[in-house]
Amino acid sequence: GYEVRNSFFKGCIAPKDITHIRQQGEPREKCLVFEGFMDYLSFLTLRMKNCPTMPDLDRQDYVILNSTVNVPKAIDVLYPYERIHCMLDNDKAGYEATRAIELEYSYRVRDFSDNYRGYSDLNDYLCGRKQEQKNSTSQAQEIKQETGQRAAPRQKRGRGI
Numbered sequence: 502g503y504e505v506r507n508s509f510f511k512g513c514i515a516p517k518d519i520t521h522i523r524q525q526g527e528p529r530e531k532c533l534v535f536e537g538f539m540d541y542l543s544f545l546t547l548r549m550k551n552c553p554t555m556p557d558l559d560r561q562d563y564v565i566l567n568s569t570v571n572v573p574k575a576i577d578v579l580y581p582y583e584r585i586h587c588m589l590d591n592d593k594a595g596y597e598a599t600r601a602i603e604l605e606y607s608y609r610v611r612d613f614s615d616n617y618r619g620y621s622d623l624n625d626y627l628c629g630r631k632q633e634q635k636n637s638t639s640q641a642q643e644i645k646q647e648t649g650q651r652a653a654p655r656q657k658r659g660r661g662i
Contacts, residue, residue, distance in 0.1 A: 504538055504567060513567070519574050520565040531561040531584040534575065534602065536595060540588060540623040541565050547627055561586075569598040576605050585610045590622040591632070 503514040520538070523529075535541040541563060548556045562582070564575050569589070579585050585606055589595035591614050603610045617626035625631070 502567075506539075517567055517571065519567060519571050519578065520563075521578050522563040522565075524559045524562055528581065529560065529562045530582060531586065532564055532579060532582040533561055533586045533588060534564045534566065534579070536566050536569060536589045536598070536622065537624075538565050538567065540590075543622075543624040543627040544588065547623075566598070569594040572598045572601045576602070579606060583609060586613050587611070588613045588616075588623055590614070591618065591620065595622075 502516045502518055505512050505514060533544065535544065545556075545558060548558060564578060566572060566575060566589075579602065585602060587599045587602060587610060589598050589612075595614060599610070599612050599614070603612075617623055619631050620626040621630070621632055
């Protein structure tokens with residue numbers, strides 16, 4: 502299948518599937534998981550920007566889900582990796598997809614969405630487009646509570662003495 506996108510259209514030419522990018526040579530221990538290819542490209546851009554002399558883009562493999570409904574297709578692909586880093590969206594679908602991968606591989610999975618908290622996804626973080634205040638705090642806390650993730654402590658109100 503193909504992901505098709507321009508300024509007027511975002512869609513898919515079936516079949517919709519995951520994209521697994523494997524490095525040549527020895528098998529890698531780490532795999533980064535992205536919800537969409539724009540987040541993957543944003544990661545590459547951020548890595549090149551932050552580490553221009555040694556971005557180390559080939560030290561890990563990558564899985565792009567192309568939709569959170571494809572998590573079951575990724576489960577078998579992720580089996581050989583010792584470390585699985587999820588960089589999924591900061592929404593209910595992203596949290597649930599991360600939880601599904603954690604249920605399968607527990608301690609091997611790390612949720613990196615906190616690194617761009619306040620943004621919908623890695624691409625919005627790169628572009629500097631913050632979520633609305635309501636979405637980034639209360640909704641994210643509700644979702645994390647629903648999915649069993651520890652919620653951030655509530656801010657105390659009133660005067661500090």
